[in-house]
Amino acid sequence: MRLLRCADSGLLVEVDDVAEVRALHQALTDERPHGVIDFVPAPRTLLLLLDPRLTDVTEVERAVLSARFRSEEHGSAPEVVHVPVVYDGADLAAVARLTGLTENEVVAAHTSSEWTVGFDGFAPGFGYLSGGPEALTVPRRSEPRTRIPAGAVGLAGEYSGIYPRDSAGGWQLIGHTEMEIWHTDHNPPALLRPGVRVRFQEAA
Amino acid sequence: MNNELEVLEPGPLATVQDLGRPGLADIGVGMSGGADRGSLRLANQLVGNEEGAAAVEVTFGGFTARADEDLVVAITGAPCPITVDTRGGALNSAIRVPAGSVLRLGSPKSGMRSYVAVAGGIEVEPVLGSRSTDLLTGLGPPLLRAGTRLPLGAAPATQPSTGSVSIPPPPSDEVTLRVLPGPRLDWFEESALETLLTGDYRVTSESNRIGIRLDGPALARVREESLPNEGIVTGALHVPPSSRPTLFLADHPVIGGYPAIAVVVSADVDKAAQARPGLRLRFVAD
Secondary structure (H helix, E strand, C coil): CEEEEECCCEEEEECCCHHHHHHHHHHHHHCCCCCEEEEEECCCEEEEEECCCCCCHHHHHHHHHHCCCCHHHHCCCCCEEEEEEECCCCCHHHHHHHHCCCHHHHHHHHHHCCEEEEEECCCCCCEEEECCCHHHCECCCCCCEEEECCCEEEEEECEEEECCCCEEECCEEEEECCCCCECCCCCCCECCCCCCEEEEEECC | CCCEEEEEECCCEEEEECCCCCCCHHHCCCCCCCCCHHHHHHHHHHHCCCCCCCEEEEECCCEEEEECCCEEEEEEECCCCEEECCEEECCCEEEEECCCCEEEECCCCCCCEEEEEECCCECCCCECCECCCCCCCCCCCCCCCCCCEEEECCCCCCCCCCCECCCCCCCCCEEEEEEEECCCHHHECCCHHHHHHHCCEEEEEEECCCEEEEECCCCCECCCCCCCCEECCCCEEECCCCCCCEEECCCCCCEECCCEEEEECHHHHHHHHCCCCCCEEEEEEC
8 A cells, every 4th residue: 555645635545456445445434534525536546635724644644554444345335236228339330340249249248247336537427337358448439529428338448437428538339328327416416436336238 | 585696797707616515526526616715715704604605706807796685795816806886895805785786896917716705695506515616527507697697695694894804916927836746756757846846837828727737848757658547636736748737726627647746735726726827837845
């Protein structure tokens, strides 16, 4: 574990992988160090944002070093979300070409694995899903699209994701879902929060 | 019916801001809120509001509004000429605006963001617990336009402040910001920190509530691979492939994949938020 200070407003904690990030995040949420106002989980880091009027970085470092967490304990998040997908994405053929699979095999690979939300970012409620088959690792599009509709399901790098709202973006689109994954009036507003497990199902 | 403030002219950019949306970064929602939080807090204190009440953040002046009923306002931040109908008003003090009269903010001589707090606060519908407009994600109320009617809360029991607060105006030529190195200093050439601390950096016109894009000497990296996404703090100096740093402000993304060479200390972020295009920034080690 490496502790990297962000002046007096944050502490970036670098660990080995996303499972460890999740475990540390959980442990610190359960016993939140005084003055920590937010957590930002990412693939290999957890950023603690602090209110410098309430605490200082040294105190938060001490709290992190004494936090007890074990990543394997959090391998079994209880929630599994089943997402029905129509595999009609504009990049499905390109993904098949890039992976050397047929379009049907791309769909089979996408639906046969259990994915887990590692972290959210890019847009509110945009969960980066990892844990899928290696065969589906594809680069982002060289030309990002200026408009992608909400519900579009895509691939980029080792990740899969669902666009929560209409936006621009560079992911390879393989399908779409009608499922609402972001709503500011819902509590919680995001369906795909860190740790949530996801299974995609082919919709008729 | 409650009192309302009618926007007649928003100026170049006017938004509603409070102290933002803490606690939602893990679902991709950033803090947002007033870019110069100290000025927002002060404006609220002057009219007797809670410090986190919603106010109007006016960018480069040019804002005019009319009160339906008598109200009390306070204007802080970038010092702009203030008038209520034909009478002048003072910055950093409570000002009475009689029913039907027009409040007008001229162009500030220095700085770029002024705050208009109204006794009772602006009570547009909150989104995820905050009335702030986040320009990156689009969360919160829409940008203010001519004709926008802003609902106001009941005037607080606290009396507005009588005196005025004396605050030096933001500098018009050069701003000095204290920084601490890291968190990713080791991604840069050894000389890069020295370059940052001695170089002449200028605020470019590609700057907004998300961040300030700077022009100046290149900060060369030693590691060329891409950095896995990681959380961003307000005040961080991230260095994209252009090798010129971006200083992140209130509406910055929650995560990003460029290394931060240094971070502006929290007490100086408000000063950064008042740095207008063309201004010179000097970074000093804290």
